[in-house]
Amino acid sequence: MNNKNGEENNLQYIFPTDVIFASGVRDGHEITTRFDVRHGIYDLNGATLLNDGVNFTCYSSGATSVSLLLFDRGSTEPYAKIRIPEKYRIGDVYSIIIFGLNIEEFEYAYSLTGPWEPQKGLLFDEKNYLLDPYARAVTGQSKWGQDNISKGNTKARVVRNDYDWGSSLQPHTPIEDVIIYEMHVRGFTKSETSGAVKKGTFGGVIEKAYYLRALGVTAVELLPVFEFDENMENRVVDGKKLLDYWGYNTISFFAPNTGYTYQVEYNREGTELKDMIRILNQSGIEVYLDVVFNHTAEGNEKGPFLSFKGFDNNIYYMLTPDGKYYNFSGCGNTINCNHPVVQQLIVDCLRYWAINYRVNGFRFDLASILGRSEDGSPMTHPPLIERLANDPILKECKLIAEAWDAGGMYQVGSFNASNRWSEWNDKYRDCIRDYMKGDFWRAPEALQRITGSRDIFGNKNAEALSTVNFITCHDGFTLMDLFSYNTKHNEANGYDNRDGIDDNHSWNCGVEGETDDKKVIDLRMRLIRNSVVTLMLSRGIPMILMGDEIGRTKKGNNNTFCQDNEISWMNWNLVEENEELFNFWRNVISFRKKHPSISRNLEPSATNYPYISTHAADPARTEVTSDDRVCGVMYAGRKKDGEEDIVFLAINVHWEYNKIKLPPLPGGYRWALAINTADSDDYWFYDMPVPIGSDEYEMNYRSIAVFVAICS
Known part of the structure; x- marks a missing residue:
């Protein structure tokens, strides 16, 4: 059966039972409109197109x-205010079906009445136009950088859910084989250097899918793509407009960021994102979303009324006894995740993205908030975390x-x-940064980090792979900057360099920032190669920051949350300028894939060596x-x-040459050199490992060598 909008809908055909006359304003004139209505479908949240x-x-x-509230498209005043009849309420749920609506002609919001008692957390005011918490699309946001929210233009749109996935399949990459590439959708292709037609959009990512395939990553982790307000606290510093570039201030959890689309998708919001996910999945690349269930864009007592404050402020947010906002997020408010109503919304949201967008995984920002009770105290067995771990729809999502x-x-x-959750391992990040820059005395802990952080996660990590290993991420220095700056340089953010962390575990190799000194440049590149090898030969899930594979720099800025410009964007000219670095990344990633003993416990070796072992210069120790x-x-x-x-991974982070003996191999096997980050001929990776004639190897200063056992 087809409805008037041309979609199939298999719900039983239903008829109106009541008539409502609603008043409003159109073209400056008061009007009254008749609507044929009936009670709705109570377990169908949001706005859904029916027959x-x-x-x-x-x-x-x-x-x-x-x-x-119904609005003509683009209007700021409703042409109809339809009070949902009390008889259409069951419990706390209000549901109504309105017949004869053309979804292409209207936008909608809600207005609620109720007590205004801030000390009790009750903030009902019918003058506030509120966004549907289950809105599938938010209006007025499709033009990046255009401020509509502060003008009261935040409304929802009904979305057609008829995307054809055809026979496309999801990769379902085993967790042991996952290699994550953390990416900002806009920053990936916004630069003119990208050569993309659809710069800064989901479509731009599609254009560069071949690049991701060539690199060899198995998943992209997208910084927030739920609808957010990039104009929050926008400022101008040194002639540049600064925006909320990262996107961690969510407006709507069910709506994609329409500012990341190449074309406006009226009533089909999400199509370009679905195209991107489908094409990446077809390329064997999973898509994970960075989700923010710890706070919203509504802020504290001084923040705007967008949605949740006006629906049930005392339910959606953690409040102090006098009605103020707990701020465990550092962003003004904290979502009350373990209230049953909020739990359900979060589960519904993740299921929606897993079902309708075929998303393959989720990274939870400030996830410890998911384990706080309504008064903010930690819970021993947080029901939400357990529920997500065991949800049948989310079973194959990372x-x-x-x-x-x-x-x-x-x-x-x-x-x-x-054993369902993996965790960002910041201890890996900090320790490996120190170790790579020459703090050789951190070797005992560094070996713990490289071999799966079993001191933190226990032996379960050998199979479950709880640790996500990373040296850099969006928040902090890039890999190039890690070895180019001793201190942060965040002046461009407009806070006199007070923002961002000061403890970066970095080293500038003798010169702060960019330099023409070849010795310094060569040293930096060697330390980068050392970091690449260490990351890719560590037990756990490796994560790469966008652009590290080509030496991207943020000029020493370690807090680019507001920098929607060349500081944050991928400079695609570096692909050619640093081609050797890109090829090195690609080869080491390939090496990891060819040697599964790095990522998992295989069948026991006939040599009787354990799955993982660590050694000093003398392998007997x-x-x-x-x-x-x-x-x-x-x-x-x-x-x-x-x-x-x-x-065998051999590491010399010291500033002098040092010798290491390789573990003895049984008859019929010998060691061959596969990687040497300090090769004198700049030939750091060997497609055909080169046999070595001795069990002792002299390592260049600040270098890493990798050996494989081959048949004699």
Whole structure:
């Protein structure tokens, strides 16, 4: 059966039972409009297109009445204010079907009445036009940088849900094989250097899918793509307009950011994003979304009324006894995640993206907030975290936690539920940064980090892979800047360089910032190569920051949340300028894939070596101390075809040459050099590993070498 909008809908055909006359304003004149209506479908949240009608469902515990506001497209005043009849309420749920609406002609919002008692957290005011918490599209946001929210233009639109996925399949990459590329959608192709037609959009990412395939990553993790207000606290500094570029201030959890689309998608919002996900999935690349369920764009007591404040402020947010906002997020408010109503919204949201967008995973920003109770205290067994871990729809989605929050709750190593969650490992980041820049005395901890951080996650990590290993991410220095700056340089942010962290674990190699000194440049590139090899030969899930594979710099700015310009954008000229670096990344990624003993425990090796072992300069000494200048990690196992897979990672972060002995191999095998980050001929990766004639190897200063066992 087709409806008047040309879509199929298999819901039973229904008829109006009542008539409502609603008043409003059109073209400056008061009008009254007749609507044929009936009670709606109560478990169908949001606005949904039906046969010859639209179903609107919302809920509020504290409201005394709910009115649906209909607007002509682009209008700021409703042409109809339809008070939902009390008889259309069941419990706290209001639901109405309105017949004869053309979804291409209107936008909608809500107005609620109820008590205004701020000390109790009740903030009902019918003058506030509120966005549907389940809105599938937000109006007025399709032009990036255009401020509509402060003008009261935040309304919702009904979206057609008829995208044809055809026979496309999802990759379902085993967690052991995942290699993440953290990406900002706009920043990836916005620069003129990208050569993309659809710069700064989901379509731009599609144009560069070949690049991601060539690099070899298996997943992209997108910084927030839910609708957000990039104009929050916009400022002009040194003639440049600064915006909320990263997008961590969510307006609507069910709506894609329409500012990331090449064309306006009236009533088909999300199509370009779905195209992007489908094409990346077809290329074997999963798509993970960075989701923000710790706060919203509504801020604290001084923030705007966009949606949740006006629906049930005391339910959606954690409040102090006197009605103020707890601020465990550092952004003004904190979502009350473990209230049953909020829990349900979060589960509904993730299911919606998994079903309708085929999203393959989620990274949860400040995820420890998911484990706080309604009074902000930590919970022993947070129901939301357990629920997400065991949800049947989300069963094959990767779940990744940033297991801390701004209120001091730190849970890295203790967040995991049902062995389903992986966690950003900031201890890996900080330790490996120090170790790579020459703090050789950190070797004992560095080996723990490289071998899966089993001291943090326990032996379960050998299989479950709880740790997401990263050296850089969007928040902080790029890999190039890590070895180019001793201190942050955030002056462009307009806060006199007071923002951003000061403890960067970085080293400028003797010169602060850019330089023409070839020795300094060569040293920086060697330390970058060392970091690449260490990351890719660590047990756990590696994550790469966008542009690190080509030496992207942010000029020492470690807090580019507001920089929608060349500081943050990918400079595609570097692909050619730093082609050797890109090829090195690609080769080392390929090496990891060819040697599964790095990422998982295989069948035991016939050599009787353990799955993972660590070694000092003398391989017989397996306990490395802070005095050791050189050390090694060996992975050993047998592939499914019976082939031995033995890899030895030798590390010398010291500033002098040092010798290391390789572990003895049984008869029929010998060691061959596969990677040498300090090769004198700038030939750092060997497609055909080169056999070495001795079990002792002299390592260049500040270098890494990788050996594989081959048949004699």
